[in-house]
């Protein structure tokens with residue numbers, strides 16, 4: 001399927017893998033790239049030199065385009081922003097902030113820039129400063145979220161900008177993909193589905209928790225501090241929400257969550273750790289390779305979109 005996004009990125013299928021902290025390392029990025037989508041390394045809060053290594057390892061496993069997600073709350077974001085240029089990375093996505101200050105450097109280096117936005121206002125601003133596309137991410141997503149749903153955000157962003165729009169949040173199969181196209185998107189970004197990919201280094205306990213999740217199993221923590229995070233309900237979210245309700249300070253809440261995503265993804269502690277996943281987790285029932293996932297989604301979506309064309 002060709003869209004402006006497949007042309008822009010030089011990829012076969014309009015599917016972008018989310019740049020998830022800890023989960024999106026070089027194994028997953030290369031597997032998605034080799035399956036014809038856009039794989040991403042999630043720089044998250046990793047030290048800049050670790051990001052450089054991740055880029056170099058990805059290059060060893062694929063000759064297809066891949067990108068890096070720069071998480072803008074990372075205190076090292078300035079260094080990561082430079083490393084992607086030094087390493088000749090072709091595509092950058094950003095999350096959790098406004099990447100305006102890096103745009104000139106990235107554009108000059110010929111990097112394709114696709115900021116993740118959660119509002120029409122930021123989408124318009126990103127277009128003005130030279131973004132090549134935007135990901136409009138609804139609050140069905142796992143991790144750090146905005147306030148609008150995918151169903152409402154995507155068509156409003158599509159109407160507000162000329163550049164291509166990628167839909168994200170709550171998309172996990174061919175039906176979600178087709179629906180996103182109907183809203184005017186020219187690609188989708190999926191995170192939660194890829195957390196259970198065979199190639200993902202996600203701990204087996206994390207994968208099992210996602211595979212067993214039901215429709216209403218996620219909670220939003222951190223709303224009081226301005227950093228709302230969607231994650232699957234467990235002992236950690238219960239304690240966090242109790243403390244948040246009782247007016248705990250930002251520092252106390254930070255202490256509770258410190259290192260907690262790593263605990264869940266890498267150590268498999270899905271009781272005390274943060275199991276970031278989106279609302280679509282309830283739909284995801286099997287571990288597959290990235291190739292199997294992408295083929296299945298595209299087949300289903302093409303059939304559905306063909307029916308709609310009649």
Ligand code: TUI
Pocket residue numbers: 021044071073094095096097098116117118122137142143144145146227229
């Ligand atoms: O970034 C994400 N998802 C993430 S980042 C992350 S790591 C983290 N850990 C602890 C606290 C915060 C983050 C886990 N998941 N998705 C992209 C995204 N960006 N969602 C929402 C936004 C967003 C929100 C507000 C982007 C910009 C924004 O406002 C920027 C501005 O200055 O107007």
